[in-house]
Amino acid sequence: MKETQAPRDGDRRIGRRALLIGGAVAAVATGVLARDELTRLWWRVPGVAKPRKEGEVDYAGARWVAASSANWRMADRPDDYGVDRVIIHVTQGSYASAVKVFQDPEHRAAAHYIVRRNGQVTQMIRELDVAFHAGNREYNERSVGIEHEGFVEKPEDFTDAMYAASARLTARVCARYGIPVDREHIIGHVEVPGTDHTDPGKGWDWKRYLRLVEEAATATT
Numbered sequence: 001m002k003e004t005q006a007p008r009d010g011d012r013r014i015g016r017r018a019l020l021i022g023g024a025v026a027a028v029a030t031g032v033l034a035r036d037e038l039t040r041l042w043w044r045v046p047g048v049a050k051p052r053k054e055g056e057v058d059y060a061g062a063r064w065v066a067a068s069s070a071n072w073r074m075a076d077r078p079d080d081y082g083v084d085r086v087i088i089h090v091t092q093g094s095y096a097s098a099v100k101v102f103q104d105p106e107h108r109a110a111a112h113y114i115v116r117r118n119g120q121v122t123q124m125i126r127e128l129d130v131a132f133h134a135g136n137r138e139y140n141e142r143s144v145g146i147e148h149e150g151f152v153e154k155p156e157d158f159t160d161a162m163y164a165a166s167a168r169l170t171a172r173v174c175a176r177y178g179i180p181v182d183r184e185h186i187i188g189h190v191e192v193p194g195t196d197h198t199d200p201g202k203g204w205d206w207k208r209y210l211r212l213v214e215e216a217a218t219a220t221t
Contacts, residue, residue, distance in 0.1 A: 050076050050128060058127045058176075059169055062113070067124040070105035072131045075141070083127070083177040085143035086170050086186045087134055088209075090157075090199040095149045099124070109133060111145035113169060119161030121169055127176075134192045144173050148200065155203025163205070167212030171220055174213070181213050 055064045077083055091098040095116045102110035102124050111133040114122045125131045133145030146166060150157025170186060179185050183206065189197045 049074070050079075052126070052128075056126070057123045059113070059121060059123060059172055062121040062123040062169075065099055065103075065122050065124055067102040067110040067131075068105040068107070071102060071107060071110035072125045072129050075128060075130045077128050077130070077141075078177060081130070081141040083142060083144060083173075084179055084185060085139065086173055086179065087139065087143045087145045087189055087192065088166075088187065088200050088204070089133065089145060089147040089189045089197075090152050090201060090204070091147050091149055092151055092199070093149075095122075098147055098149065109135075111147040113145070114147040114149065115162055115166045115169065116149045117157060117159045117162055119159075119165035121165055127173070134189065135195045135197065136192050139192050146170065152199050152201030152203065155201070155205075158200075158204060163209060163212055167209060168216045170213050171216035175217060175220060181210065181217055183210065186210065186213065 057064050075081060089111055091114065095114060098114050099122070101107045102114075109132045110124055112123060112125045112127060112131050114124065116122070127144055130140050131145050132140055133147075134140050134143060146169060148158065148162060148166060150162075171181070173179065174181055174186070186209075188204065189195060189199045190201075
């Protein structure tokens with residue numbers, strides 16, 4: 001689950017941001033910068049953020065357990081970064097061990113959600129924000145990460161309850177951001193460029209999972 005994170009937007013100095021925004025405004029004045037790019041830059045201005053409530057979740061029925069703030073960075077997605085991927089992970093351990101490391105500031109990685117074997121969904125990072133889960137900055141910014149309790153080498157850990165609950169969650173994420181329900185946009189951690197991870201592994205039933213996501217999307221519609 002651990003990843004090496006590139007320098008984060010949060011580490012940049014305000015002066016650099018102000019310079020970036022100033023340059024963007026000047027570009028707009030000359031007709032060079034497109035409106036959508038100005039919108040992206042606007043949401044990066046210090047002090048500009050969507051309203052937030054402590055403990056609020058994005059998926060109805062999810063339990064909120066906050067990850068360490070060292071394992072994600074604040075954003076205002078999809079206004080500053082478009083979301084077009086769901087990335088499937090496996091914890092390589094128990095639910096409790098995943099929560100523990102995601103709350104550890106030294107771990108430097110965490111996903112938005114964890115799905116347990118019994119189907120319970122826990123949210124640890126808001127979808128608004130960029131979770132450090134993919135080991136690739138671009139993919140972190142454009143995706144929602146979903147961990148699944150268990151081990152890659154033990155496909156029996158992927159229970160019926162887990163598949164069903166995860167599929168409903170993914171269907172809602174796809175609906176929220178207009179993400180197509182297909183294998184180009186719902187991918188495994190192993191498919192992220194540059195990763196050394198193998199999850200969710202050969203035991204993950206992609207055909208079954210995509211069918212369940214499609215069914216959940218249809219039922220929601």
